[in-house]
Amino acid sequence: MSEHIVPIRIYLIVFAALMGLTAVTIFISYHDLGPLNNVVALTIAVTKATLVILYFMHVRYSPSLTKLVAAGSFLWLVILLSLTMADYISRGWLSVVVK
Numbered sequence: 001m002s003e004h005i006v007p008i009r010i011y012l013i014v015f016a017a018l019m020g021l022t023a024v025t026i027f028i029s030y031h032d033l034g035p036l037n038n039v040v041a042l043t044i045a046v047t048k049a050t051l052v053i054l055y056f057m058h059v060r061y062s063p064s065l066t067k068l069v070a071a072g073s074f075l076w077l078v079i080l081l082s083l084t085m086a087d088y089i090s091r092g093w094l095s096v097v098v099k
Helices: 008-029 034-056 064-098
Strands: none
Touching: 008 034
16 A cells, blocks of 8 residues: 555646546537547546546555556557457448448
């Protein structure tokens, strides 16, 4: 267990950043960015998730093994999303071949 004490000021800064990113998410949701909608939304979501993991889950001040597990989790998420997107993108290919 990490014995590091985080000042309340850091928590308030992270909270303000999360609220700011939430406001940006709401603002962006009302504008059509074309094909960049998903990219911007995922970028904001990953940034918010990273802040939560680093500060509220105390990974930033944890031992290296905890950081390795967190990084491995992100890698696993990327693998799963890549496989899902590969399946989603290739669904139309079979109907073209069958016709």
